[in-house]
Amino acid sequence: MIKAILFDLDGTLLNRKASVQAFIHNQYERHVHVFEGIEKDQYCKRFIDLDNNGYTWKDRVYQQLVNEYRLHLSADELLEDYISTFQNHCIAFEGMINVLHFLNQQGYLLGLISNGRTQFQLSNVRALGIEELFDTILISEELGVKKPDSEIYFQALNRLNVTPHEAVYIGDHLENDIEGAEKIGMRTIWKRNDQIGNEEIISITKLAQIPPILDMWTHHDNQNLLEKK
Template sequence: MMSYKAMLFDLDDTLLDRDRAVDNLFLLVLEKCYEDVSDTVKNNMLQKFKEYDKGEYGISNKTIVLESLFDEFPPKYRLPRNYIQDFWNNNFPKCFSINQNTINFLNSIKMHIKVGIITNGSTQRQTAKIINTNLNNYFDTIIISEEVGCSKPDKRIFELALNKLNVQPENTLFVGDDLEKDIAGCQNANIKGVWFNPNMIKNNTDIKPYAEITSFDNLLSYCGEINFQK
């Protein structure tokens, strides 16, 4: 039986629910900048906010996200343009929480194998998310693209994780939600990719994950191949 020695994870929308965090940040913006907004308008605003956020996903400066929202839905109290980035950096990481199932899973594997995070994004924000959710207590290495100068799907960022953990690709699994960045990326480095797909999105690509899961509970079945004997 194959004995895996390490498991690597994506951060946003894998370990942490980024969609829910975006909802929470929107509520904060609503509370801070708007008054007496009807439910219908609020729902329209949220959808637009998500669209603007998605358009800037992976880009460090988020000023345009709120500027676009303010332009379309003029607020009573508009945040100054030169303050928006600080507002986002200070508040967005606090909008994240970690699922108890994820904590249980990490507790069950971290004493037996090496675990790491590979995430694309801003060093400041990604670090804050990890610390605010105490994820730093569970991982042997955490690699953030801005910090290391390359990002998924570049195989170098995966190879860096392998080097830091001192493991071989054939002894490693990578878990992530993005087929192109996570799964194809880790496969470029000869690591088996487990596609985290809780919303059961259809795979319309030619990318073939090693496995597909809808929750971390499902991931335990693949841990049957992990050697838990020290």
């Protein structure tokens, strides 16, 4: 029986690509005097390329940009601006709030597991207005362990007092989210992106597709229980 639904954040609930695009264009416009002679679209594209879907921390990204474009702002100043203002540009995937509210109403426990810097990720969760909807939130920096390490999943399950077989994990990264959760026996739903995945993986393109999958699993579990009686 499924009791808990756990989510990834970036690329699953938070539309990170759209959020990063919104942020870097806004940062350029707010510091336009610093970027004099640098074409905006070119600079923003370079930032996004160096960002590497969030897998390169921004201290290195900004240092590279400062060196390449000989900017008059330091990498530290640009990084501080990123940390303090990115939350103002967080964009959720369509249907996020409705789906989370629905799952809450259905009695599921909700958890969130995210790799990243603790305060930065929590600020983004709060910006999306979803902190209070979760029964537990785990950020890798605070725990000292990150996905796909099994320990971070077990910590979340222990907090929710459920077993791996009673939980579902939903994420966009095939290794960190899907393989990591499946390794300990959790069911998974892959939020499709540009990665090429096995066709046997249960996947979605929209968050609204989650409840029907849960209904299917619940019906299947109930049938199995009846057959065993």
